[in-house]
Amino acid sequence: MKNILVIGFSTRNIVCSGKRAGYNMFAIDAFCDHDMLECAKATIKLHTGESFDARNIEPCSLTEQIESFGTEFDAIIPASGFETMEFPGSLPVLRNDHDSMEQVSDKSRFAKLLRSLDLPHPQTYALSELESITYPVMIKPACAGGGIFNRVLYSQNDLQPYLESLDKLHISLKKEDMIVQDYLIGTPASVSVISTEDEARTVAINEQLIGTPWLTKVPFAYCGNVTPFITPYADQMKNIAEELIKELGLIGSNGVDFLMTRDGPVIIEVNARFQGSLDTVEMSTGSNIFEAHMQAFEGNIRLKEPSKRQYAARAILYGNRDKEITSNIQRKILERYIADVPKTGDMMHIDEPLTSVLSTGRSRGEVISEAKSSVMFIRECLEVDTSRRGSPRTESTYV
Structure with a gap:
């Protein structure tokens, strides 16, 4: 396989990892960041409206976009938001099967499965x-949303204001699209795993940055990772993650999210796809996760x-105002070690x-x-x- 098409809302880390592994990478992507464009042979911008919901995309429109590349692809890799989408044609789609994803x-x-396996x-x-549960609890979308819409409810009275806040943002989530869980305190973490039908092997254990105040004002927004995460529970997390991935029959690059509580690791969810930790895992270990993913679908785990x-x-740095990216801003941003670089003319929103700031060290x-x-820079x-352009907006920064 040589020509690979990645389809998702944000594909930069997958496309650039694939390029480093020697593949010809193509992408249909909602952001088309500067650095993704440099890694891809060709790209098409994905338009889904404000909701970022793949269900809004007509299959015939996606078919036209795929055909417009004029390239014979060897495989499609679905990325964020497209994990369960049905793709046209007969091309191999390198993802987990429908039953596993369901x-x-x-x-x-998923909760019933974990109880049957006696996993926390x-x-x-x-x-x-x-009306009958003990508060506080966490309410969140049943499907992934990067934590942006996760909130803590301290009483039943908090539910309606939460739903109204989603309406104001034009978020089309119904009550049946939401789940409620016990609110636990701890350090968010994840285990990155490469697996075949017969074997699952941990690549790295990562700390997750969630709602980090110097990066965002959104309480539970995903803000990146630090790899490795050093914990006395590392072996327990590794064993749980590998057991669970094998039980689910997942193949390729998959991840298990945990919360490290004072009583030990608690499973939060499984990401049956490439994860946001791909960058830090590769920088920390020197492994190429894209190549490992491709090999896993051949039935091999070849991790050096x-x-x-x-x-x-x-x-991951979040915007604190609506802002157009000027050539001067992009030039200054590129002075730092970053990824997900916005293009000149892009409008970034509060x-x-x-963008993503990267760093390595001892x-x-x-x-x-x-x-x-x-981030301060x-x-x-x-x-x-902003001051040079005479913007009337005067919000203060938060770092």
């Missing part, structure tokens, strides 16, 4: 049970002994991802310090550019 995405079914998982409730053993961070403290320095560049 078992992962159906939160009620937050108690999950239906919205009809809110890590060529690097260092800390790596990816810190509380949406702006300790967690070192990579976090370097990431914070880059980018924030200052945005403020200077």
Whole structure:
């Protein structure tokens, strides 16, 4: 296989990993970031409206986009938001089968599986049970949303204001699209796994940055990773993740999200696809996750002994105002070690991802310090550019 088409809302990390592995990468992507364009042979911008919902895309429109490349693809890889979509034609689609995806995405079914395996998982409730449960609880979309719409309910009275806030954002989520779980305190983490039908092997254990105040004002937004995550529960997490991936029959690059509580690791969810931690895993270990994914679909796990053993961070910076990216802003941003680089003319919006800051070093403290320095630099560049253009907006920054 040589020509690979990746389809998803955000594909940059997959496309660039594939290029580094020697593949000809093509993408249909909602952002078409500057660095993704440099890695891809060709791209087409994905238009889904404000909802970022793949269900809004007509199959015939997607077929036309695929055919417009004029390339004979060897395979399609679905990325974020397209994990369960049916693709036209007879091309191989390198993803998990429909039944496995259903078992992962159906939160009620997933919770029952974990109970049958005696694996720790937050108690999950239906919205009809809110009168009889103990608060606080976490409410969130049943399908992934990067944590942006996750909130804590401290009483039943908090439900209606939460639903109204979604309506104001034009988010088309119904009550049946939401789940409620016990609200647990701990450190978010994940285990990155490569698996075949017969074997599952951990590549890395990662800390997750969630709702990090110097990156976002959104309480539970996904803000990146630090790899490795050092914990006395590492072996337990590794064993749980590998057992669960094999039980689910998942193939390729998959991840298990945990919350490290004072009582030990609790499973939050399974990401049956490439994960946002791909960057830090590759920077920390020297492995190429795209190549490992491709080999796994051939029935092989060919992970070399890590060529690097260092800390790596990816810190996703969110916008604190609506902002057009000027050539000056892009030029200044590119002075730092970053990814997901917006193009000149792109409009970035408040509380949406702006760019990703990357860093490597000998300790967690070192990579976090370097990431914070880059974030401060980018924030200052945005403020200077705004003042020169005479913008009337006066919101303060938050770093």
